[in-house]
Amino acid sequence: MSNRKTVDISKEEIQEQKEYIDNIKELIKGRSLKYHIITYGCQMNIHDSEKLAGMLNSMGYTETSDQAEADLILFNTCCVRENAEHRVYGNVGALYLNKQQNPNLIIGICGCMMQQRDVSDYITKKFPFVDLIFGTHNLHRFPKLLLEAMDSRQTVVEVLDEEGRIVENVPIIRNLGVTAWTTIMYGCDNFCSYCIVPYVRGRERSRQPSDILDEINQLAEEGYKEVTLLGQNVNSYGKDFNEPYYFSNLLRYIDRVDGIERIRFMTSHPKDLSKDLILAMAESEKVCEHLHLPIQSGSNRILKQMNRGYSRENYLELVNEIRHQIPNIAITTDIIVGFPGETEEDFADTLDMVEKVRYDSAFTFIYSQRTGTPAAKMSKQIDENIKKERLQKLMDVQGKISKEINDKAHDTIVDVLVEGLSKKRDDMYTGRTPQNKLVNFAADHNTIGNIVKVKITQPKTWTLEGIMI
Ligand code: SF4
Structure with a gap:
């Protein structure tokens, strides 16, 4: 029922x-x-x-x-x-x-x-x-x-x-044989002022836990090793149920599915990331040590204009708690530069947050007006050249941090779930660490679908290279 x-x-x-x-x-x-x-x-x-x-x-x-x-x-x-x-x-x-x-x-x-x-x-x-x-x-x-x-x-x-209607049992053809996506909820209730998604994808609707578990059990039977749970804001999962049910509950159940070795999820809205979810991640065997936590801006003034529902201080507290509970976690983010009214000071706050949090990587975007959203009507739209300059500065800062973090992996041994042959070199395999780092490595036999040990020999800014041991 x-x-x-x-x-x-x-x-x-x-x-x-x-x-x-x-x-x-x-x-x-x-x-x-x-x-x-x-x-x-x-x-x-x-x-x-x-x-x-x-x-x-x-x-x-x-x-x-x-x-x-x-x-x-x-x-x-x-x-x-x-x-x-x-x-x-x-x-x-x-x-x-x-x-x-x-x-x-x-x-x-x-x-x-x-x-x-x-x-x-x-x-x-x-x-x-x-x-x-x-x-x-x-x-x-x-x-x-x-x-x-x-x-x-x-x-x-x-x-x-x-x-508000959810369809189950639609046939799905997944392209990848090792990793699969599963939608756990649809829509979004957040109405960030720059975003059109709630208007076109509708309000949040969560799938039944039993339907999700059935699908993941099926994926395990088909040989998939990793599942990524998808939703515009997975941290709101279950809020539309009559009885209380949380994303952390769902993660704990999925953690018990035989055959699935890794669990990932995205996207996580910082305002809805509960302590219990952090605990569930820390306690679980299979939830990967990676969290994508979009900050969007480091300025409290801009965060308010964006209707994000948290401050930089709340965000930093969360990051501290996550790192305390899961010391090896990789944190990645999304950042928008050039939101209407963004001053040099606001942008400096964003750079400051990037330095403070030290993200493993970030998707960085130039704000672009999206008709139908409140932000598109805001005054003080930012000049395109200024936006581009800010984006470049941000990418430079983040690139340096990403390289410093990856450099620390040099000579370490990491667990890689092998997804296939490398797209660039047919003598190399490719896969990801629990921290979602892409690793290209040499191996002398087919390792697709296995978790293998790889010694990192060449850290780069966005990827790692190594040798299977
Ligand atoms: S940015 Fe994400 S959380 Fe905000 S309204 Fe869009 S989909 Fe929802």
Whole structure:
């Protein structure tokens, strides 16, 4: 029985989609049809694309990496940055000729961008050759919509405003054989002033612990060794349940799943990171010693403008507590420079926090106005050249710290979960330490899927190199 305030998609509705999958399978039987999915944005989107791929494979399509030979091209879009949206328009527009040459080509666009009505309306008008448009809340209805698009001469559009429903049992095709992502919750309630996500992904909805555990047990059976739990703010997991249930509870259960050797999660909002979660991480056997804790700014004034809900002092306290409980932990972060009104003093506070916390690495971004968010309307937008200068300074400071931290790993022996052959050198394998450091190393036999000991011989700024021992 569900203890969630929101409801699951009904079994009947799931069954209905399965029937559409079978219908398409029958329809395309004997033809070798291929699909190509182009994904923009975060891990949540990449994971959604895995679900779309899963449904397409169940229909009988096969994947191609060559857009030119695809019978179905799907854009899974992201709306976090406005220039990414412009790239989508450009890439969709470029398919006009393909569609002229091959009228049977099906072009679909889905994802966060489509959740904005003005954008989906614009695409329908500007690119009438697009066959299918749907949003994030109705991804599970893709089989039905695809079947309609196959039959229709007009663009099939379905963008639901409705949220609060969770779909289970959607087939998923995961690309990697060692590590897998599992979404544990959808949406976000935080409304950071620069972010569009709560408007397009809706309010927080947590999956049932039993559904998540079933999925992770299944992953273990399939041979996956590492699972990354995904949510816009995993620390809020369970807050939408009627009965109290916390992310720390979930971690403790997942820690007991046989076969899974490593657990990671992202993203963690500092204001919701509880002491019990830190304790659960410290006590668990499998939760990796890595925490991605976005700070966004080191200035209290800017943090307030961003509606982040914590101060630099709160953040530093958290970091001290985490390092006290988990001494080997690697902490990484996200930082935005050039938020509206950011003064040199505010920026100096950010650099100061970076020096104080000594992050292992940071994703650094230039603030860009996102229509539809409060920050986009704020006065005192910062000059682009100043933003670029600040970004460079920040990257220099962080790069130096990352290199100093990695240098300390020289000659040490680390545990690496091997993910595959290195993309750059086919005589080397690649994998990650519990601290999420990417290690490239020489090995004399196939080690994929194993945790091996590697001696670090060459620390670099962002990666480590070594020899398996
Ligand atoms: S926590 Fe803030 S930045 Fe993250 S998704 Fe929610 S609103 Fe956006």
